[in-house]
Amino acid sequence: MKTIAKFRFRILFTISVLLFALSTQGLLFAANYPERGDPVAGARVWADNCSRCHNARDPADLRDDQWISTAFHMRMRAGLTGQQTRDVLTFMQDSNVPISVEPLVFAGGAAAKAAESADALSGSAVFAQTCIACHGSNGKGTVPGAPDFTRSDGPLSQSDETIFQHVKLGFKSPGSAMAMPPKGGNMSLTDNDIKAVIAFLRETFGQ
Amino acid sequence: MSTVDKSWRLCMLTCLLAIILPLSANADEKYDLLQQQVDALQQQLKQVQEALQQYQEDMSVKEGQVEQVVTQxxxxxxxxxxxxxxxxxxxxxxYADVGYSSVxxxxxxxxxxRFAPIFHYQYRDKVMLETELEFQLNDAGETNVEMEYMTIDYFLNDYVALVGGLFLSPVGQFRQNLHPSWINKFASAPLGFGHDGAAPTSEVGLQARGGFQLGGMYTNYSAYISNGPELNSTFEDGEYELEGISSGGKATDVDGKKVFGGRFGILPLPHLEIGISAATGKATVTVLEGGGTPHAALTEAEFSPVFGSLPKNVGDPEEGSDLHAEQARDYDVFGMDFVWGLGSFKLRGEYIKTKIGAATEGITASPGATWEAWYTQLSYLIPQTRIEPVIRYGDFNSPHASQDQTQWGLGINYLISSNVIAKLSYEFNDGESGTRADTDRFMFQLAYGF
Structure with a gap:
């Protein structure tokens, strides 16, 4: 009798799983492939999930097409949702552009002035949107390789021009096994946004 | 009128003519000159018009060419x-790895x-075929090839993927996510989490897995039905006992009874994951240590020293019916795991317990047995460097005292890049005296994830 009950439970369990799977089919299925995700959300997925198991891979390690299969492979391994997969895929694809060696012109003088530009996001908004996933709300870094902004010999000991170039072009800290992608992976950031966040970093974490 | 007046008038007329006639001649010359200039201008205008017409014709041809070029x-x-x-x-x-070890x-x-290529064939965002092969050179210099997993994944929607085939066991974390050498921070697997330890390694069956949000928290899950593992038995001191679990996925289900299991993980914080997993079903002895199945053992002379005292009523070897005499035993697995990352610190741990029930019938009837293992590991990537010390403690308990083992492991890794890691690891092993479980081991490993 007990065996029959156990068998029925197993059958019921299997049917439940299949019904759950089928009932949710098509609800949020990607209409187009590859449907573009949100790179800012993708940066957070990348920072929160990848390093749980392995060292986070540098976006520049793979081409766009290689990231597609890799992202879907990781969806299976890490139990990501479809939306998380699209977000992190978009982040990786946006972030794997080669780092330029051409110096940029840091026009505009003091970063604080630039932050007043009408079309610039506030520095705190840029930080909360793009940077916080890896650098953390305390600026000390949440993922291996992210530098500590609060150190006197940290990134903020450099000039605005240098930091601007590092943010805009991407940068690999000395000793770090991976690089920060250009614009932190958020290609929508403008020069003024970058200047604004530099001012925010200095105001919040500067010595 | 006097003669003087006439002469005066004639003189005046002559003078007037003398003045007017040259002026008239000069006007004619200017007219001719102007006429010539007008003619020349008309000629030039005509040339310009012709040139313009030619240019327009040329441009129209070029526009067509440009359109062609743009289209191309x-x-x-x-x-x-x-x-x-x-x-x-x-x-x-x-991934692949090479190394050196010294016991x-x-x-x-x-x-x-090992060289373990993973192949992906993906159709849009609907279907993915995944397979990992493992090539390994054995002590005799021969190459062993094993299929670690081979699945066809069907992405039903954003929250569910159906997986069919040979898949890594979702029970626990190490086997399904941490065993690749470029991910494992130690040069060896934790005690009991390698092949044929306490933890299941792979299954053949059907699985549903994915993730979803629960409140503000992400979760992940997997649920599966499979053929389940098979058991190894041995004959010692005049009786049978369970030797081990052959936990690699099997393409046949000798007892016809399926195993059900899965894992549920929650991420209450961005860098914290806690998982619980379980499996239940039936497993049957199919192998007697020393080689062969019970059926083969009865028909092969080389096993006579062990099986000389086997009962006589074990069935007809020619029909190969011995396996049917083996009783399917209860098979139950329970596991817990966690990982917590805090900046450059990474702390993880895992516990697994596999319990096999007793069999009162069949050739290898014997009491049940329990395998149990756990480990915890702490690693720290020193900021601004590529150096990562790691420490691990593990404990493995089996039904056989000679296999029981505890282990302290110390290691130091150098991250050549995020996916190329050089590892120096040392195991301090503590087991039954005189057995291999009691010998320490040094390992160097260079692992490359690609």
């Missing part, structure tokens, strides 16, 4: 983009390690 360029660009985004993607990933009291040796 568009085609070329589209063709150049084709490889980036076809409906079917082919991709290879994987206390023995000579060390280099090892070719």
């Amino acid at each position: 360029l568009k085609r070329d660009v589209a063709a150049a983009e084709e490889w980036k985004n076809p409906d079917t993607l082919i991709h290879m990933a994987g 206390s009291g023995e000579d060390g040796s280099f090892g070719a390690g």
